Amino acid sequence: MKAAVITFPGSNCDRDLAVALDAAGADVVRLWHKDEALPAGIDLVAVPGGFSFGDYLRCGAIAAHSPIARAVREHAARGGYVLGICNGFQVLTELGLLPGALMRNSGLTFICREVGLRVATSASPYTSAYAPGDVITVPVAHHDGNYQIDAEGLAALKDQDRIAFTYAAPVNGSVEDIAGVLSENRRVLGMMPHPERAAETVHGGTDGAKLFVSLMRDLVAA
Numbered sequence: 001m002k003a004a005v006i007t008f009p010g011s012n013c014d015r016d017l018a019v020a021l022d023a024a025g026a027d028v029v030r031l032w033h034k035d036e037a038l039p040a041g042i043d044l045v046a047v048p049g050g051f052s053f054g055d056y057l058r059c060g061a062i063a064a065h066s067p068i069a070r071a072v073r074e075h076a077a078r079g080g081y082v083l084g085i086c087n088g089f090q091v092l093t094e095l096g097l098l099p100g101a102l103m104r105n106s107g108l109t110f111i112c113r114e115v116g117l118r119v120a121t122s123a124s125p126y127t128s129a130y131a132p133g134d135v136i137t138v139p140v141a142h143h144d145g146n147y148q149i150d151a152e153g154l155a156a157l158k159d160q161d162r163i164a165f166t167y168a169a170p171v172n173g174s175v176e177d178i179a180g181v182l183s184e185n186r187r188v189l190g191m192m193p194h195p196e197r198a199a200e201t202v203h204g205g206t207d208g209a210k211l212f213v214s215l216m217r218d219l220v221a222a
């Protein structure tokens with residue numbers, strides 16, 4: 001698998017994400033937000049966490065207008081894989097690649113701790129190595145993780161089995177405790193928790209590693 005990790009001004013999980021993908025066996029290239037094209041043969045575009053452009057305007061809003069944005073949209077339109085973690089999830093909603101929005105946490109504070117995460121579906125390229133209902137431990141670190149979507153959009157996510165992860169207990173006010181959602185073709189995943197920070201034993205836990213294993217397996221099978 002060839003993966004491209006994009007760095008924006010303020011990204012702080014770009015290296016972590018590149019390391020996790022590399023450990024899973026991906027061939028990783030790093031891109032700058034001012035790049036305008038993806039290198040040939042990229043399977044996965046990975047949008048990392050952090051505070052792109054200082055989170056001004058709205059988290060992810062300015063990043064979604066970066067020079068690289070058009071190439072990311074085109075990649076998704078071709079059926080390419082796109083993974084957005086935390087600020088990356090915010091960027092993907094701002095790009096219109098995933099429905100809904102990430103609002104200020106209901107408690108109005110930055111939350112930085114490990115959370116229990118329930119795998120809501122294993123029918124996706126990102127979650128196939130988990131069993132549905134598995135509860136894993138993964139860190140969150142955000143102030144705008146409160147996922148909201150209108151009733152019609154929520155019904156569509158449920159009908160199409162597109163909720164990838166939910167919090168095992170309420171964390172930030174997200175509707176139905178949603179922590180991660182999939183696109184209609186299941187190739188785009190956005191999630192607030194950080195699997196790349198729970199991928200090696202030195203992280204204190206490895207529950208996030210199976211996400212990268214799932215992805216590699218899907219790409220080999222594709």
Ligand SMILES: NC(=O)CC[C@H](N)C(=O)O
Pocket residue numbers: 048049050051052055059085086087088141142143144145
């Ligand atoms: N770790 C992150 O990616 C943080 C995301 C975002 N800047 C927020 O605080 O909500």
